[in-house]
Amino acid sequence: DQQVKQNSPSLSVQEGRISILNCDYTNSMFDYFLWYKKYPAEGPTFLISISSIKDKNEDGRFTVFLNKSAKHLSLHIVPSQPGDSAVYFCAAILLTSGTYKYIFGTGTRLKVLA
Amino acid sequence: DAGITQSPRHKVTETGTPVTLRCHQTENHRYMYWYRQDPGHGLRLIHYSYGVKDTDKGEVSDGYSVSRSKTEDFLLTLESATSSQTSVYFCAISDVTRGTEAFFGQGTRLTVV
Numbered sequence: 001d002q003q004v005k006q007n008s009p010s011l012s013v014q015e016g017r018i019s020i021l022n023c024d025y026t027n028s029m030f031d032y033f034l035w036y037k038k039y040p041a042e043g044p045t046f047l048i049s050i051s052s053i054k055d056k057n058e059d060g061r062f063t064v065f066l067n068k069s070a071k072h073l074s075l076h077i078v079p080s081q082p083g084d085s086a087v088y089f090c091a092a093i094l095l096t097s098g099t100y101k102y103i104f105g106t107g108t109r110l111k112v113l114a
Numbered sequence: 115d116a117g118i119t120q121s122p123r124h125k126v127t128e129t130g131t132p133v134t135l136r137c138h139q140t141e142n143h144r145y146m147y148w149y150r151q152d153p154g155h156g157l158r159l160i161h162y163s164y165g166v167k168d169t170d171k172g173e174v175s176d177g178y179s180v181s182r183s184k185t186e187d188f189l190l191t192l193e194s195a196t197s198s199q200t201s202v203y204f205c206a207i208s209d210v211t212r213g214t215e216a217f218f219g220q221g222t223r224l225t226v227v
Contacts, residue, residue: 032214043218099164106156
């Protein structure tokens with residue numbers, strides 16, 4: 001049962017335009033949400049996070065929006081650059097029995113076209 | 115970069131043999147995690163640890179065991195490797211008292227033939 005879902009396996013965007021990556025979740029108990037970027041043959045690297053009590057967090061070209069009523073979050077990258085081409089994972093932190101787990105989505109492959 | 119080292123980086127093993135992957139951290143983070151990455155499945159949690167000798171199962175723990183005898187090391191053992199365990203394995207560390215993000219190692223590519 002996938003608690004964090006990324007329904008778009010891939011996305012192509014022109015350089016300079018906005019990239020919007022989407023993520024849906026089913027568990028209303030998640031405390032934090034995060035986005036990671038992954039290049040081939042490397043480990044995922046943290047991009048940006050948002051608390052479940054916020055609706056927006058911005059860091060440079062990256063902005064994450066959280067819509068709790070819809071159980072949906074999105075990552076906006078503007079302007080998109082060729083170096084942003086990677087796989088993006090949405091993740092959520094779940095606190096259960098006093099311990100923290102990170103639950104990841106299936107990923108979206110972003111290709112930024114020059 | 116967070117000080118996380120996974121070893122080995124690549125391994126080919128035969129079906130039925132035991133395999134141990136090692137994750138070593140120099141950050142003194144409390145939590146350590148093992149994930150596997152497979153096409154169409156993203157990153158799935160195998161086991162995690164919230165302290166020395168404290169471990170718990172993730173969503174795909176069958177066929178795997180873990181041990182954490184000291185803060186810096188978290189071992190993942192495939193008791194009897196199967197072809198379905200061919201995957202890329204990632205270790206991650208976190209300490210929620212310092213921040214919400216988890217930091218990942220570079221991964222171990224395991225092939226079971």
